[in-house]
Amino acid sequence: MDSMAWVEPHEKKSTFTQVKVPTITSPKGFTASGLHAGIKRKRKDLGMIYCEVPAAAAVVYTTNAFQAAPLVVTQDGMKVDGYMQAILVNSGKANACTGEPGLQDAYQMRQSIATEMGLPAYRVGIASTGVIGERIPMEPLTRAVPTLVEQLGKEGGDPFSQSILTTDTGVKVVEVRFFIDGKEVRISGVAKGSGMIHPNMATMLAFMTTDAVIEPSLLQTLLREVTDETYNMITVDGDSSTNDMVVAMASGMAGHRNLTPEHEDWLTFQQAFAFVSKELARMIARDGEGATRLVEVEVKGARTLKEARQAAKTVVGSSLVKTAVYGADPNWGRILSAIGYSDATVVPSHTRVWLGDVVVVDGGTSAIYDEKLARKALEQSVVQIKVDLGAGKERATAWGCDLTYDYVRINASYRT
Structure with a gap:
């Protein structure tokens, strides 16, 4: 045999800076909130990310045959034009395997935000995580929506990060900053996930925001590619969930030229996007239920x-x-x-x-x-x-x- 040393692949120097105190609301146009609605006994259980303009969006869903009702509703909305302006997330109840009543709950969940904020229902995504087979208590959820909307702000990143947790031991947030056409661009990501992790996609929720200018179709292609090498490469216990997904939203408010693979800064954006996804994936794996390493x-x-x-x-x-x-x-x-x-x-x-x-x-x-x-x-x-x-x-x-x-x-x- 030849040399016994492990040779690392050559990697290009990073063209982005990782932020020490990250928040999902850092990119221009985004606010968030999170609170305790009463779905869980004590901890925050309802959160929301909002963009002041319709954001180019991309979503990757679990491949589990028993897709939960929130995924069905979000896919339904994304079919319209690929833009999203708000996403509502609850923890504690998965609203999976709940039949037609659960599906109607999911549509009601979406409509509650659309009505409160004056948005088309298809511009609102929803996600749920928690116990499978149990419906969401809709009365406390809908009652909490006006307060949730009222609390939207730049400082709402941490409450949102807490609201999506289940058995996680802590929040998982990553942010990077870089330049495109001389304009600062930010990408932030937040995730939850601790058990039932064996994605394609599976038990995890991840939300990414950016103020980059990019078309929905290209963002979708990038998210799928990056998912295959990051989120889909983690496993805690080999179980695939019914609920989870990755959502990316781009406000386009950074003000640079539209990103395409031909843009001279495309690789910078691609590298930064992949880095945020990889770090979130590593955090989820490290936080596996009961894990020490x-x-x-x-x-x-x-x-x-x-x-x-x-x-x-x-x-x-x-x-x-x-x-x-x-x-x-x-x-x-x-x-x-x-x-x-x-x-x-x-x-x-x-x-x-x-x-x-x-x-x-x-x-x-x-x-x-x-x-x-x-x-x-x-x-x-x-x-x-x-x-x-x-x-x-x-x-x-x-x-x-x-x-x-x-x-x-x-x-x-x-x-x-």
């Missing part, structure tokens, strides 16, 4: 990009790998086993595995390594597992977390 699995040497992604997600999603990480046990056999059943093309004689910087597998068999250093690599807050399949040139990264006793405790009593 973020696990990052990077696969290279794959025959195709699809196989690279497949192998990375299979390793990071393996319960045996996840428990080994929790116990800081450098049991590399579990990693090889997961690679073997991932259906990715593998050349065993060229396969290598690293735990951090420690090579534990070389040529499909055990390398000579220091057990203590390998264990130490698994004790880090961010555990890096690297795999070279030896079959090609494609690579991909997936994120997950360890599997702990607390995960069982949390999910054994979720409804109580």
